[in-house]
Amino acid sequence: MEMAVLRALSGRYLGRARRLRTALEQDTPDERDVRDTPASRGTNVIMGGGEEADVPHRSVPAEGAGLSTTPVDASTPGRTPAVWGNVPPRNPNFTGRADLLTLLHRQIQGGTTAVLPHALHGMGGVGKSHLAVEYVYQHQGEYDLIWWIPAERATQIGASLVELAHRMNLTAGPDVGSARLAVQEALRLGRPYPRWLLIFDNAESPEVLLPYLPTGGSGSIMITSRNPQWATMARTLEVNVFTRAESVELLRRRGPELTDEQADRLADALGDLPLALEQAAAWRAETGMPAEEYLRLFEEKRVELLEQAPPMDYQLPVAAAWNVSLDRLVVANPAAFRLLQVCSFLAPEPIPRTLFSGAQNADIHPELNGALRDPMRLGRAIRDINRYALARVIHRTNSIQMHRLIQAVLLDRMNAGERDAMRASAHRLLATGDRNDPDTPANWPSYADLYPHVLVSGAVESAQGWVHQLIYNEARYLYWWGDMEASLELSRHAYDTWRQRLGETDATTLRIGQWLGFMLYRLGRHSEARELNSRILRAHESASDEDTEELLSARGAVAADLRVAGDFAQALEIDEDVYRRHVVLLGEDDPSTLNAAHNLAVSLRLTGDMRRAFAVDRSTYAHRVLLFGEDHAQTLESHLNLIIDRRELGEYLPARAEMQNVVDRLPLVWGSAQTQTLLARRRLASAVRKAGDHVTARDLSQEVRDGFAARYGAGHPDTLLAAFGLAVDLRATGDLDSAARLSEEITESYHRLFGDEHPYTVAARANAAIVHRLRGDAALARSVNEAGLTVLARRLGPDHPLVLAASINLGNDLYVLGEHRAAYELDRATVDRAREVFGPEHPTTLIALGNLAMDLIALERVAEGRALLDEIGPTFHRTLGDAHPATRAGLDPAVRGDCDLDPMPL
Structure with missing residues (x-):
């Protein structure tokens, strides 16, 4: 047990995808020195419009993009704060924008403890995020802590705050909720860093961001956002395109052979948009094309583009400028152009180069296969793409990244047939990156890399079997990593799509439907899970009278629904039968049989047969160690259950020691899989409680309960189980009033969730x-x-x-x-x-x-x-x-x- 997603619909998923990738990365910050800083100020909020993906703020920004052009005085940086995180590198060519930088600093210096936002806004591509970066470097000596937070989605903010809490050495759980509260309180108190600056970059929505903002203290907040809604709740400062003098300065700095008149004409044609100016300057610097020829080609492309709607609401000159580069690439390296076309269907996120090299034996596209099978040709293709500034090569992560505007231009150049063919090629490429083992923690970074591209490419709509397998594996990975809501969304979309296209009784539809049922079950949406699981079981039973692996698994899902209903004996009867049939059909050491054994042990514990549950779990654990290794997610799950059995059999002290040992090594194995770690720590709290250490157990239970509540809400089953233990610990440590209040809340929640006579409610x-x-x-x-x-x-x-x-x-x-x-x-x-x-x-x-x-x-x-x-x-x-x-x-x-x-x- 356990999309057509079009580009316009996929944006809401990308924040989660970026969090998955960010949380799995382990960036090592540079060593920074500590220094004295000026007197503290009141908390300020400065808002600016974040850029598109032209400058990912975890790597070096494109030279000159969105910048003015007079050299920066290298003597201004000062010493770096004690805590310094994720700030993009400074562009040594940044100058200009002096008035805006001065005004921005004046607003921050003149702020009070009452937060009054000042919105720095403007169209995409004008360099607002670069302005924020420059401000940070000019004034870094005034702060003890500077932290740059990607803020397009709440999940990104949460992941960054978890990391910040760790860097500040705050006592907080691994979950977003406790980290947010700990950081806000530490900043409010100014301990240990009274002078701080948070930059929330590319914030989409005030409603999403506001809960994460500190509400007091002696620091400052800067927010960049393209969302015009900020103007309704903040004073605004507009960042416009370059002045003509700044445009000419940039173009001539990158191309000294240009005359003022030529640079002026080019700047006029590009609308003084910094992003377009940078692209044109980079292209000319690489190709050496004379300005007159570039202007002629540009004018020709602009006329063509005027005959159709501009893509994605971006200004026409940007698309026209990139079309010039694309036309040259088609001639210079057709395989590189095809590679770009494939990538145009992926997300504007880093694409691992291993995805290309791993496709050497696959049939991706006739004009691309040769380059994918020859490392020298593939290297040349990526080099040429980078040469024409059509994608960035990120050496630190061995990946490439395309700007969404270039993707839009590429999509606009294709006819309907080409789009279908290249989208299918993109899906085949993604499928080659599937390691087909989402339960192994070592594979989770790979699935995190693929996830945003799976969403944006609309892979759910593919008719290819291996792409369906990738979708299923991504849903499983998301569960193990700890984002059950994302797994639910993906599996629901796949189920609805495949049910319509393939049919309700298709094997692919039924498999993802059963996973969807499991996610509904895990998220406490039990009636939905029960209805779906029953429908899937009926579909399997109508298709065959013979036992199949899928049919038996569907029966196991129905048994889980009976456990939720409190009918433990009936669930055990089904689980016994399902396990026996698995052994006959597949053998006792098949992974599916071991899943059935796992479920059998769950029902045995619920019915009170701890001795037999221990025997089943011991056998399951031993088989899983042999099949998967000790660090596999399912093996670790069996190990944790085995320790619970030992505890319930009366081995309180040994169970605590063994559980502590397993939980201590989980971060090394599972990394940032927060939900799985919380589940394990809840079990540790129970073991510590049974061992008699109620003070330690109370602290653990509080941490876990708060973690689940912040993630899923106070009424979620996992939150309630953690609260159950916390109430016992409060009573055992003498806080009877708190224990009484919490016990009443738990009883009421269980009554709503399960009914009045469910064993959980009565307990x-x-x-x-x-x-x-x-x-x-x-x-x-x-x-x-x-x-x-x-x-x-x-x-x-x-x-x-x-x-x-x-x-x-x-x-x-x-x-x-x-x-x-x-x-x-x-x-x-x-x-x-x-x-x-x-x-x-x-x-x-x-x-x-x-x-x-x-x-x-x-x-x-x-x-x-x-x-x-x-x-x-x-x-x-x-x-x-x-x-x-x-x-x-x-x-x-x-x-x-x-x-x-x-x-x-x-």
Whole structure:
């Protein structure tokens, strides 16, 4: 278990794609010196219009793009701040824009603690982001911290703030929510950096950005944005195209042979747009074409373009300028031109060169295959593309990147047939980059590289089988990496598209549909998941009477829906059957059989059969180690489940040590897969709690609960499970009021999510009942426990661990209420059942025995009671150690032991 996406529709996905890539990269910042800085100021917000992809701010900007042209005084930089991150390199040729830079500095210096935005805006390509870069370098000596944040999407901002929190040495979880709060608070307080500057580059939407902005402190904020909506909430400063003098200066600096008159004519033809001027200057510098010939060619292309609508709302001169370069490339290197055409369907993000070299054995396009199969020809093609400034070669990441304007020009030059052919070629190229193993963390950077191109190219609409496989693998990768919403979006779009084009019963449609069901399930959208999974199962059953791998997997999905509904016994029955059929069909060590075994163990834990769950998980883990290795995502999942089994079998201290060891090495294996890491840390919190360290467990639970809440909301199943443990830890550390409030919130959330009699809902009430008794209302606790025990026994059976825990707690209620005979009768029956279910030395059995001893003493059978305490004392010490709270409580004739109702994950 577990698009036609057109370019106009794909923009909303790219922020997420960039976060995936950014979070997987491990950039090493330059070493920076620390220095004194001027007096602090109030927080300011300066807004400017971010550029398109012409200057990616993680690499060197195109020389001169969007810049003025007088040399910069190299003596101005000053010392670099203590924290300096992601700021693009300074262009040594930047000058001019002096008035704007002065005004910008005056606004920042004159700000107050009340944030009043000043919007620096203008059309795309006029150099607004370059202006921000130049400002940073001119005034870097005035700050302790400068951090550049790509801000086109919230996910990009979040990833950058996680990195900033790490660089500031802040205590925060690995999730975006806690990192954002930690950074905002540290900047507000000015600790440890009172003078700071944040630059949010290319912010699209005020609504998206505002939650991430610090609301006070002694620093400054600069925002670049093309969105005109900022003008409604900020004072504006317009950045216009170059003055003619600046245009002439740029053109003559790059081409000294130009006369003033020739440069003036060229600047006029290009509309003084810095981006177009830079492209023309770069092209002429590479080719040496005389100005008159360039002007003639440009005029010819401009006339042609005037006969059709300009692409993507960009000015005509930009497209015309690039058409000149493209015409020359067609003649000079046809394969390079075809390569550009293929890339025009991809995202304006870095394209790994390994994608081209890895396609040497594939049939991509007749006029491109030769270059892809010959490393020398491929190298020449990329060199020529770079020579004509049609794409940038990024040596640091061994990739190339095309500007979206060039892509638009290329698309405009193709007829409908060429577009279809080259789009199909782009899809085939992407499919060659699929390593077909999205569950291995080592492959995640590769899938992150492909993801934005899969979206923008409309790969979901491809009719090619290997492209369908790539889509499925990308959806799986997104889940393992931790972005379940992205996986849901991709799989839903693929399911809807393939269902319409291929049919509802097509195998490809059904497979992605089942993955979609799993994502709905994981995101807590259970009714949608149940409906979809049932429909898919019916489709499989109508197609064949014979067992198939796909049919069995669909039945397993329905079993998961039954677990969500609280019907654990029926889910176990299906999982047993599905596993047996897998073994017959595929063998016991097939990956699909191991998935079925994994699901079987989940149901065994939920029904309370921990011994068998341990045996199944142990076998599954051993097989997965042999098949995939220890660091495979599914292997690690089995390992974590195996530790849970050991813990539930009473090995509290060894389970904590082993879980800590696994969680400590997860960042080395999973990197920034935040959700998976949070899941593991939640399990660690449970292990620490069972080992008796409630203070550490409380901190872990709070971190995990906040992380899930920031990512998915307070009512998400993962958030609630983390909150469940946190409520127990709050109670155990004496914060009864907070424990009571949180327990009430959890109960209400489970009631809405699962219903009143779901075991999770009842368990939440039972845990809250312990708090009621400790706060002095034993009668309320008794009423809650009696009602809950009735429901749990009916739904789970009398020997289920949750039933036994609830029985122990009810006995405590009776004891506190003075009903010692009733407490004794209940505790004696509970001890007998606990010995059968858990064994004589399990901590739960020992707690029940300690309570029984207190019953005997209260009934004036003091000798029997003390003899029982003496009998269980050595076992407590051996099993839990001297310092465990249960040991101290179990041996104290005045303290009764409670049992937390800790439901197993669904």
